[in-house]
Amino acid sequence: xxxxxxxxxxxxxxxxxxxxxxxxxxxxxxxxxxxxxxxxxxxxxxxxxxxxxxxxxxxxxxxxxxxxxxxxxxxxxxxxxxxxxxxxxxxxxxxxxxxxxxxxxxxxxxxxxxxxxxxxxxxxxxxxxxxxxxxxxxxxxxxxxxxxxxxxxxxxxxxxxxxxxxxxxxxxxxxxxxxxxxxxxxxxxxxxxxxxxxxxxxxxxxxxxxxxxxxxxxxxxxxxxxxxxxxxxxxxxxxxxxxxxxxxxxxxxxxxxxxxxxxxxxxxxxxxxxxxxxxxxxxxxxxxxxxxxxxxxxxxxxxxxxxxxxxxxxxxxxxxxxxxxxxxxxxxxxxxxxxxxxxxxxxxxxxxxxxxxxxxxxxxxxxxxxxxxxxxxxxxxxxxxxxxxxxxxxxxxxxxxxxxxxxxxxxxxxxxxxxxx
Amino acid sequence: xxxxxxxxxxxxxxxxxxxxxxxxxxxxxxxxxxxxxxxxxxxxxxxxxxxxxxxxxxxxxxxxxxxxxxxxxxxxxxxxxxxxxxxxxxxxxxxxxxxxxxxxxxxxxxxxxxxxxxxxxxxxxxxxxxxxxxxxxxxxxxxxxxxxxxxxxxxxxxxxxxxxxxxxxxxxxxxxxxxxxxxxxxxxxxxxxxxxxxxxxxxxxxxxxxxxxxxxxxxxxxxxxxxxxxxxxxxxxxxxxxxxxxxxxxxxxxxxxxxxxxxxxxxxxxxxxxxxxxxxxxxxxxxxxxxxxxxxxxxxxxxxxxxxxxxxxxxxxxxxxxxxxxxxxxxxxxxxxxxxxxxxxxxxxxxxxxxxxxxxxxxxxxxxxxxxxxxxxxxxxxxxxxxxxxxxxxxxxxxxxxxxxxxxxxxxxxxxxxxxxxxxxxxxxxxxxxxxxxxxxxxxxxxxxxxxxxxxxxxxxxxxxxxxxxxxxxxxxxxxxxxxxxxxxxxxxxxxxxxxxxxxxxxxxxxxxxxxxxxxxxxxxxxxxxxxxxxxxxxxxxxxxxxxxxxxxxxxxxxxxxx
Numbered sequence: 002x003x004x005x006x007x008x009x010x011x012x013x014x015x016x017x018x019x020x021x022x023x024x025x026x027x028x029x030x031x032x033x034x035x036x037x038x039x040x041x042x043x044x045x046x047x048x049x050x051x052x053x054x055x056x057x058x059x060x061x062x063x064x065x066x067x068x069x070x071x072x073x074x075x076x077x078x079x080x081x082x083x084x085x086x087x088x089x090x091x092x093x094x095x096x097x098x099x100x101x102x103x104x105x106x107x108x109x110x111x112x113x114x115x116x117x118x119x120x121x122x123x124x125x126x127x128x129x130x131x132x133x134x135x136x137x138x139x140x141x142x143x144x145x146x147x148x149x150x151x152x153x154x155x156x157x158x159x160x161x162x163x164x165x166x167x168x169x170x171x172x173x174x175x176x177x178x179x180x181x182x183x184x185x186x187x188x189x190x191x192x193x194x195x196x197x198x199x200x201x202x203x204x205x206x207x208x209x210x211x212x213x214x215x216x217x218x219x220x221x222x223x224x225x226x227x228x229x230x231x232x233x234x235x236x237x238x239x240x241x242x243x244x245x246x247x248x249x250x251x252x253x254x255x256x257x258x259x260x261x262x263x264x265x266x267x268x269x270x271x272x273x274x275x276x277x278x279x280x281x282x283x284x285x286x287x288x289x290x291x292x293x294x295x296x297x298x299x300x301x302x303x304x305x306x307x308x309x310x311x312x313x314x315x316x317x318x319x320x321x322x323x324x325x326x327x328x329x330x331x332x333x334x335x336x337x338x339x340x341x342x343x344x345x346x347x348x349x350x351x352x353x354x355x356x357x358x359x360x361x362x363x364x365x366x367x368x369x370x371x372x373x374x375x376x377x378x379x380x381x382x383x384x385x386x387x388x389x390x391x392x393x394x395x396x397x398x399x400x401x402x403x404x405x406x407x408x409x410x411x412x413x414x415x416x417x418x419x420x421x422x
Numbered sequence: 423x424x425x426x427x428x429x430x431x432x433x434x435x436x437x438x439x440x441x442x443x444x445x446x447x448x449x450x451x452x453x454x455x456x457x458x459x460x461x462x463x464x465x466x467x468x469x470x471x472x473x474x475x476x477x478x479x480x481x482x483x484x485x486x487x488x489x490x491x492x493x494x495x496x497x498x499x500x501x502x503x504x505x506x507x508x509x510x511x512x513x514x515x516x517x518x519x520x521x522x523x524x525x526x527x528x529x530x531x532x533x534x535x536x537x538x539x540x541x542x543x544x545x546x547x548x549x550x551x552x553x554x555x556x557x558x559x560x561x562x563x564x565x566x567x568x569x570x571x572x573x574x575x576x577x578x579x580x581x582x583x584x585x586x587x588x589x590x591x592x593x594x595x596x597x598x599x600x601x602x603x604x605x606x607x608x609x610x611x612x613x614x615x616x617x618x619x620x621x622x623x624x625x626x627x628x629x630x631x632x633x634x635x636x637x638x639x640x641x642x643x644x645x646x647x648x649x650x651x652x653x654x655x656x657x658x659x660x661x662x663x664x665x666x667x668x669x670x671x672x673x674x675x676x677x678x679x680x681x682x683x684x685x686x687x688x689x690x691x692x693x694x695x696x697x698x699x700x701x702x703x704x705x706x707x708x709x710x711x712x713x714x715x716x717x718x719x720x721x722x723x724x725x726x727x728x729x730x731x732x733x734x735x736x737x738x739x740x741x742x743x744x745x746x747x748x749x750x751x752x753x754x755x756x757x758x759x760x761x762x763x764x765x766x767x768x769x770x771x772x773x774x775x776x777x778x779x780x781x782x783x784x785x786x787x788x789x790x791x792x793x794x795x796x797x798x799x800x801x802x803x804x805x806x807x808x809x810x811x812x813x814x815x816x817x818x819x820x821x822x823x824x825x826x827x828x829x830x831x832x833x834x835x836x837x838x839x840x841x842x843x844x845x846x847x848x849x850x851x852x853x854x855x856x857x858x859x860x861x862x863x864x865x866x867x868x869x870x871x872x873x874x875x876x877x878x879x880x881x882x883x884x885x886x887x888x889x890x891x892x893x894x895x896x897x898x899x900x901x902x903x904x905x906x907x908x909x910x911x912x913x914x915x916x917x918x919x920x921x922x923x924x925x926x927x928x929x930x931x932x933x934x935x936x937x938x939x940x941x942x943x944x945x946x947x948x949x950x951x952x953x954x955x956x957x958x959x960x961x962x963x964x965x966x967x968x969x970x971x972x973x974x975x976x977x978x979x980x981x982x983x984x985x
Binding site for chain 2: 013015024025094098123126127128129130131132133134135136137138140141142163164169170171172250251281284285287301302303305306307308309310311321323388390393394395396397398399
C-alpha cells in the first residue's frame with residue numbers, strides 16, 4: 002500500500018507525461034494500478050514520481066551540500082561563463098519563465114532536449130505554414146484518420162480511447178476509419194475499432210514516407226503515375242487512400258516529427274502539409290502534429306512570447322537571436338563553456354562533457370559522472386503546481402501539487418541563482 | 423508625498439477641457455483636488471506649454487494569445503530583419519522612431535509593453551480571446567509590462583452557444599452562459615468574429631452572409647448578433663458587443679456591414695476594423711471605396727460605434743479568429759505562408775504575413791478608405807483610432823496615423839504618391855478636415871474609456887487613476903506623439919523623453935456580471951461528453967493572474983460608465 006498523495010482521499014490530477022495532458026485522472030492513495038483513467042505512460046510517470054527520494058540533497062561533485070551552497074556554486078559557474086548552454090529544458094511554463102530571465106542575465110543559448118524533432122515541424126511552419134486542428138475537433142468531427150509513420154499511442158496512449166472510439170460526439174459522426182501508413186502491423190492494434198473493424202494498414206519503410214506522400218499528392222492533383230507501385234505500395238492502394246481523404250467530412254492527418262528520422266524530414270512534413278492544403282480546396286481536412294514531451298510545447302511557447310523566438314535561441318546582451326542549426330545542443334556542446342541541464346519531469350541524464358556542468362532536475366537523475374553542481378527539484382504536477390501547454394498548443398492547463406515535501410521548485414532555484422549573479 | 427503637474431495645457435474631453443491651463447495633483451496613484459497644505463507637495467513638474475492628456479487606451483490590439491504566438495513563431499525573419507533595419511524617412515510609411523522603436527509587427531510581450539508606454543499608451547485590450555485559450559492570452563498579457571490590459575472573449579462560433587441558439591433556449595439561459603464565459607475567461611467584453619462563419623467553415627462552408635444559415639445549426643449570423651447583443655445589454659456589460667462582421671476583406675462587403683448595423687434591433691454594437699468591411703465593387707477592378715455609404719450609416723445609427731483598422735504600408739502580419747476568411751485569402755499572403763486552425767469546437771484562427779504596398783491598387787485604396795472613414799465620422803466619441811494591430815499595421819505606427827489625421831497637407835502629399843488608379847477612385851483629397859488635439863484625445867482616451875467602461879481611466883478628473891501623458895506641442899504631430907516628454911503610470915513617472923525609466927506592471931480589467939451558477943450543470947455534462955478538458959480547468963481563477971505579485975485584477979461595474 003503506497004501512499005500516493007498527501008491526503009488519503011482520491012485526488013484529481015493533470016498528467017504531464019504526454020502531450021494529451023489528460024486532466025481526468027484520479028489518483029488513489031492505494032497504488033498505481035488504481036489510477037483512474039491512467040494509461041501506460043501516466044502510471045509509469047506517477048509511480049516513478051512518487052518513488053523519488055524527497056530528501057535528496059544537492060551536491061557538489063557528488064558530495065552532498067546544502068541548497069544555498071549549491072546555488073552559489075551554480076551562480077559562480079554562470080558568472081565565469083561567457084557562453085553557457087541551457088539544455089534539456091524539461092520543464093513547464095513557470096520554470097521556463099525563470100530560465101528565460103536567467104538566460105538574459107547570463108547570455109545563454111537555449112535548446113530543448115527534443116528540438117531535433119520539434120524543429121522539423123517548426124521549419125515547415127516557418128516555410129509554408131499549415132492547417133491544423135485540436136483534440137476536441139478530432140473527437141467530434143474526424144471521420145477519417147491517417148497516421149503517417151506513427152502508431153500515435155506509443156507517444157500519446159489515450160488518443161484512440163479519448164478521441165476516436167468515443168460514443169458521444171456533437172455531430173453523430175460515424176466511427177472513424179483509421180489508415181496507418183508506414184507503421185509496423187504489430188503496432189496497429191490500437192486502431193481496431195471497438196466493433197472489431199480493422200484499420201487499413203499500408204506497410205512501408207520509414208525512409209519511403211517522402212516518396213509515398215509525394216505520390217499521394219500527385220494523385221490528389223489528378224496526375225497520372227506511370228509506375229504500378231511506389232516504394233512497394235500499389236498505386237491503387239494509394240488511390241483508395243486519396244479517395245477516402247477526399248470524401249471525408251473531416252479528415253485528420255497525424256504525424257510525429259520524432260519518428261521521421263531522416264535528413265531534411267522537414268520537407269516531408271511540408272509534403273504532408275501540402276496534402277492537407279490540397280484537400281481543403283474542396284473538402285475539410287486538418288493536420289495534427291504530435292509532440293515529444295518533457296514540456297517541449299510549453300517551453301517553446303513561453304520562449305516565443307517572451308523573446309519572439311522558440312528555442313534554439315540565444316540572448317546576447319538582452320537581444321534574442323535565433324538559429325535552428327547553430328544553436329542546437331549538439332553544436333553548442335562543443336562551443337559552450339558551461340552547461341546548465343534541466344529535466345524535471347523525468348530523470349534524463351545530461352550529456353557527458355568536460356565543461357562545468359550544473360544539473361537541476363528530477364531527484365532520481367542518474368549521474369554517471371558527477372557534475373559540478375546537482376540540485377534536485379520538485380516534479381511539476383506532483384511536488385508543485387505549474388502550467389502546461391497541450392500538444393495542440395491551444396490549451397494551457399494547471400498542474401497540481403499532489404504531495405508535501407521540501408523539494409524546491411525549478412523556478413525557486415533559478416530565481417535564487419539569478420539573484421546571486 | 424504629492425506630485426504637482428503645473429501649468430500644463432489640459433486636453434480632457436471627459437470634462438470638456440480643451441487646452442485649458444490647469445494644475446494636476448497626484449497622491450497615491452490617483453488624481454486629487456488641490457491640497458489645502460501645499461507643503462505636502464514633494465515633487466513638481468513644470469509643464470508650461472506642454473500638452474497633457476490621460477494615458478492613451480488602445481481598445482483593439484492583438485497583444486496576447488495563441489494566434490500572436492503563432493505569428494511570432496512562424497515569422498522569425500520579421501524580428502531578424504527588424505533588428506538590422508532602420509526605416510528611411512522618405513518612405514510613405516516612415517515615422518519618427520524612438521530609440522527603441524520597433525516596427526516589428528509581432529513584438530514579444532515585453533516589447534509590446536515598452537513600445538506602448540513609450541508612446542504614452544497606458545492600456546491595451548486584446549480583442550479576440552478564444553475562451554479555451556484564455557489562460558495563454560492572460561499569461562502573455564501577464565508578461566506584458568508597463569500597461570493595463572484586458573480582453574474580449576469570443577463567442578458565436580462555439581458549438582455550445584450555437585446548440586443553445588438552435589434549440590431556441592430562452593434569453594436568460596444565453597445571458598447566464600455569456601456571463602459565465604466572462605468570469606471563466608477573465609474578460610471585460612464579448613466579441614463575435616464572422617458570426618457563425620468560423621463554425622460553418624468546419625462544415626466546409628466557405629462564405630456566410632448575414633442572413634444565410636450555418637448549414638448544421640440552421641441559424642444565421644443575424645440571429646447570433648441579436649442574441650449576443652441582447653445578452654451583453656441585459657447583463658449590463660458596459661462594452662457593447664464587439665463585432666467583426668461577416669465577409670471581411672471581400673469586395674462588396676459594405677452591404678453586409680450596413681445590414682449588420684441593423685441586426686441588433688437598435689441595441690449597442692461596436693463594429694471593429696470597419697475599414698476592412700467597407701469595400702464596394704465599382705470600377706474596372708471591381709474593388710472600390712464604400713466609405714461614404716458606411717460613414718453615412720455610422721453617423722445616422724447612434725447605437726453603433728466603430729474602430730477603423732487603418733492600414734499603413736509595409737510588412738505586417740494578419741492574425742485573426744476568422745479562419746474562414748483567412749483561409750480564403752491565404753493566397754495573398756506575403757511571404758507566402760499561412761497557419762489556419764480549427765480550435766476545440768470553440769473557435770478558429772488564421773495567421774498570415776502581409777505586405778501592404780503603396781503602388782498596389784487594392785492596398786492604396788484600403789489606405790484611403792480608412793482615412794475617408796475617419797474624416798467623415800461626425801462624432802469622435804463613436805469612432806476609434808486603431809490599426810487592428812498587427813493586421814492593418816503595427817501599433818507603433820499610431821503617431822504616423824495621428825499626423826495623417828491632423829495634417830491635411832501631409833496627408834495629401836502622401837496620397838499623391840500612391841497608385842494612380844487608387845487615387846482616381848478616392849475622394850480623400852477633397853476631405854479637408856483636420857482632427858484637433860481634443861478630438862484625438864476623445865478617440866484615444868475618453869471615448870475608449872467610456873466604451874469599455876473603465877470608469878477611472880481615460881480622463882483627468884479627481885479620483886482618476888493617474889495615468890498621464892505629457893507631450894511637447896509640435897507642429898509635426900508624428901514627432902509629438904511618438905515621443906512624449908513624460909508618462910506617468912498610476913502616478914509614477916515611468917517614461918522620460920520617450921524612454922522607459924522605471925518598469926511597472928499594470929492591472930487586468932474585467933467585468934463580472936451576476937449570473938445563475940445553475941448554468942454549470944448543463945455545461946459540466948457538455949464538457950464531460952464532448953470536450954477534452956474538465957470544466958473546472960477551463961475556468962481561470964483570479965489567483966492565476968494575481969498570484970505572482972505583479973498582476974492584479976480590476977473588476978468594473980457592470981453598467982454603462984457615467985461620464
